[in-house]
Amino acid sequence: MSDATDAQLAAQYEAYPYPRRDPRDEAKRLIVGSPGYLYEIDYWIFGASRSASRPLHALFAGGGTGDGTIMLAQQMARENRPGSVTWLDRSTASLRIAQARAEVRKLTNIVWEQRSLLDLPGSGLGPFDYIDCCGVLHHLPDPAEGLRALTSVLAPGGGIGLMVYAPHGRTGVYMVQDALRLLAPPGEPPTERLDTAKRVMRHLPQTNWLRHNRFFDDHINGGDAGLYDILLNPRDRAYTVREFAALLADAGLSVTCWVEPIRYDPVPLLPDPRLRARIDLLSPLQKAELAEALAGNMSVHIVYCTRQEDVPVLADPERDEAVPVVRDATGETLARSINPDGTIIVNLEGLRIPVALPPQAAAILSQVNGQRSVGEIAAILAARGIKEDAFRRAWLATFRGLQRVNRLLLAAPRSA
Numbered sequence: 001m002s003d004a005t006d007a008q009l010a011a012q013y014e015a016y017p018y019p020r021r022d023p024r025d026e027a028k029r030l031i032v033g034s035p036g037y038l039y040e041i042d043y044w045i046f047g048a049s050r051s052a053s054r055p056l057h058a059l060f061a062g063g064g065t066g067d068g069t070i071m072l073a074q075q076m077a078r079e080n081r082p083g084s085v086t087w088l089d090r091s092t093a094s095l096r097i098a099q100a101r102a103e104v105r106k107l108t109n110i111v112w113e114q115r116s117l118l119d120l121p122g123s124g125l126g127p128f129d130y131i132d133c134c135g136v137l138h139h140l141p142d143p144a145e146g147l148r149a150l151t152s153v154l155a156p157g158g159g160i161g162l163m164v165y166a167p168h169g170r171t172g173v174y175m176v177q178d179a180l181r182l183l184a185p186p187g188e189p190p191t192e193r194l195d196t197a198k199r200v201m202r203h204l205p206q207t208n209w210l211r212h213n214r215f216f217d218d219h220i221n222g223g224d225a226g227l228y229d230i231l232l233n234p235r236d237r238a239y240t241v242r243e244f245a246a247l248l249a250d251a252g253l254s255v256t257c258w259v260e261p262i263r264y265d266p267v268p269l270l271p272d273p274r275l276r277a278r279i280d281l282l283s284p285l286q287k288a289e290l291a292e293a294l295a296g297n298m299s300v301h302i303v304y305c306t307r308q309e310d311v312p313v314l315a316d317p318e319r320d321e322a323v324p325v326v327r328d329a330t331g332e333t334l335a336r337s338i339n340p341d342g343t344i345i346v347n348l349e350g351l352r353i354p355v356a357l358p359p360q361a362a363a364i365l366s367q368v369n370g371q372r373s374v375g376e377i378a379a380i381l382a383a384r385g386i387k388e389d390a391f392r393r394a395w396l397a398t399f400r401g402l403q404r405v406n407r408l409l410l411a412a413p414r415s416a
């Protein structure tokens, strides 16, 4: 059900379409991220078992100025993947920007739907194999209703990628929002509210928590749209791991991946054997809760999920036919980022976690190009004197280590 706050939200995204984007920048770079990345969908939703030749129909609900839509449409176009990407949002201003971005890229696989995602049930749209809803549910009058609307158009066996806000990494946001509700009430014109917010930000006391929060910077570097979205948003709420998991379970959904998995693992945060023994007694959800509470830096939660009856069995990385693929880099660049001590450092908003890889990891990763299969890589390395057994052990350790940071995944099979 829409309400007066929702009308203010709609007005916000007309005045300040989010995120701020200049379509001309499409000639220079592709913005990528999670959720909605093609390789992640292939792996975390379909377990790398759905053929790349099967048409993929995706929906970006609350697509905004088009980041996710453009990313996936471009990735599908580049890889000649059949299907379509439907952008759906209420905002006319966002539609114009997203369409202009698609035009610069000459993308022809996007369908445009200007409407509310709450109207999806009975709309005749879909069904969709993948539904993306990034940074939207937490603005809705009833997020559970939003999720129901999305699942109503989800194809059997399909999956959903979501991002919602998380509380700890947003420390300070809600205090400033409280202050601004007093000085710049939601009923005032957006331009006036923005002006007030900028003035407040210039004088934010040194003790204010937002000044100390370095886990996101959209209110500083995201232009007027970023500042408005974070500090003047008429409605947003943040979910702890537990709350988000409950929202998903109530909708009949199971999480297939918390992105990145390593963030939700408390073990690297507490390298102490006694604590490890205690951690081992916790359920997976409790471990994730512990990691969230300890790290304190999570400002969002990103998940891939499917209906509880559709949870994929992830393809076996040990099969010769499995094709590893590096997300957002080449195998060679990943190999080069291995430190002399055999670790790769992942930086999670200031939290630096070393991921230990076996000595052969660099040689293996250098052969990963998204085309070669595990069997072919094994053969190349065998010719260089790496025995089959040693390869298998090293490959598995490399894959497991880098899968946990969402960097190394398995590709969708090419054949039907």
Ligand SMILES: C[S@@+](CC[C@H](N)C(=O)[O-])C[C@H]1O[C@@H](n2cnc3c(N)ncnc32)[C@H](O)[C@@H]1O
Residues within 6 Å of the ligand: 009, 010, 013, 018, 019, 061, 062, 063, 064, 065, 066, 067, 068, 088, 089, 090, 091, 094, 115, 116, 117, 118, 133, 134, 135, 136, 139, 140, 229
């Ligand atoms: C914070 S923006 C996120 C944009 C985009 N998903 C991204 O992550 O870049 C929220 C978007 O949700 C849209 N939105 C909010 N309520 C909606 C609704 N009921 N139906 C469709 N879109 C909605 C807004 O218009 C806005 O574009």
